[in-house]
Amino acid sequence: xxxxxxxxxxxxxxxxxxxxxxxxxxxxxxxxxxxxxxxxxxxxxxxxxxxxxxxxxxxxxxxxxxxxxxxxxxxxxxxxxxxxxxxxxxxxxxxxxxxxxxxxxxxxxxxxxxxxxxxxxxxxxxxxxxxxxxxxxxxxxxxxxxxxxxxxxxxxxxx
Amino acid sequence: xxxxxxxxxxxxxxxxxxxxxxxxxxxxxxxxxxxxxxxxxxxxxxxxxxxxxxxxxxxxxxxxxxxxxxxxxxxxxxxxxxxxxxxxxxxxxxxxxxxxxxxxxxxxxxxxxxxxxxxxxxxxxxxxxxxxxxxxxxxxxxxxxxxxxxxxxxxxxxx
Numbered sequence: 116x117x118x119x120x121x122x123x124x125x126x127x128x129x130x131x132x133x134x135x136x137x138x139x140x141x142x143x144x145x146x147x148x149x150x151x152x153x154x155x156x157x158x159x160x161x162x163x164x165x166x167x168x169x170x171x172x173x174x175x176x177x178x179x180x181x182x183x184x185x186x187x188x189x190x191x192x193x194x195x196x197x198x199x200x201x202x203x204x205x206x207x208x209x210x211x212x213x214x215x216x217x218x219x220x221x222x223x224x225x226x227x228x229x230x231x232x233x234x235x236x237x238x239x240x241x242x243x244x245x246x247x248x249x250x251x252x253x254x255x256x257x258x259x260x261x262x263x264x265x266x267x268x269x270x271x272x273x274x
Numbered sequence: 275x276x277x278x279x280x281x282x283x284x285x286x287x288x289x290x291x292x293x294x295x296x297x298x299x300x301x302x303x304x305x306x307x308x309x310x311x312x313x314x315x316x317x318x319x320x321x322x323x324x325x326x327x328x329x330x331x332x333x334x335x336x337x338x339x340x341x342x343x344x345x346x347x348x349x350x351x352x353x354x355x356x357x358x359x360x361x362x363x364x365x366x367x368x369x370x371x372x373x374x375x376x377x378x379x380x381x382x383x384x385x386x387x388x389x390x391x392x393x394x395x396x397x398x399x400x401x402x403x404x405x406x407x408x409x410x411x412x413x414x415x416x417x418x419x420x421x422x423x424x425x426x427x428x429x430x431x432x433x
Binding site: 119127 | 277320321346363369393
């Protein structure tokens with residue numbers, strides 16, 4: 116099973132592009148997922164390596180969980196919410212997301228895609244989504260309002 | 275422990291640069307190691323994310339082991355030996371190295387550094403080095419001679 120998967124035209128040879136999440140009640144937009152390693156029963160590794168691509172206007176689910184994320188940006192310009200901070204990130208920045216840290220990734224560019232590797236334990240808990248009440252509370256902080264509710268922000272196209 | 279480590283001037287904030295391997299009998303050259311995740315007892319993840327930088331003229335140890343490598347190139351132009359194939363690799367190529375595959379990474383550039391992420395299980399076996407007899411046998415293949423014994427190759431500076 117040793118081999119090279121070449122990166123070409125924004126994807127890897129023989130790695131499929133998948134929907135981000137199966138559950139439509141998680142709020143997200145313009146995001147796709149590739150699993151680079153750890154997806155099959157033959158593989159004996161204890162981790163998964165995923166790649167997420169967020170197109171302009173897009174963002175990941177606002178969530179928290181016990182398991183940790185190790186993220187490395189490869190493409191574009193984005194930002195990450197880490198609990199109560201919004202931090203701009205760019206290629207090859209490393210983002211550590213520890214247990215139960217509220218987080219969301221968002222593309223900051225209106226023209227370029229934003230892509231990042233995310234390594235996680237293969238055995239892990241399911242993400243939890245904040246309640247509507249918690250989201251309303253977070254939106255009271257002007258620094259967090261846009262990333263917590265991107266569709267309601269001035270930059271939103273309202274599509 | 276959630277935070278961003280910015281990538282600047284070829285390294286990450288608050289991540290130290292270390293020697294590649296402690297054991298000088300493993301043959302390698304001009305290579306350094308950074309551990310981006312999974313190095314401390316507080317971290318609960320089951321994997322390690324390392325970054326290896328190989329300067330011009332450099333190469334990693336020729337080795338094989340039970341545990342798997344998931345490698346993603348970030349910088350430069352290199353090549354990888356996978357058992358009996360030598361494959362050129364460049365940014366963001368993905369290299370899967372399965373159990374017991376003989377492998378070595380080598381920088382192909384005489385001016386630029388070559389760098390790659392390597393994700394492994396945190397609990398893993400120690401690498402094994404081929405015997406002198408096996409190396410002599412491999413060198414009989416003209417395609418493998420240079421990467422199996424880089425110091426003996428025409429491109430070597432003989433330093």
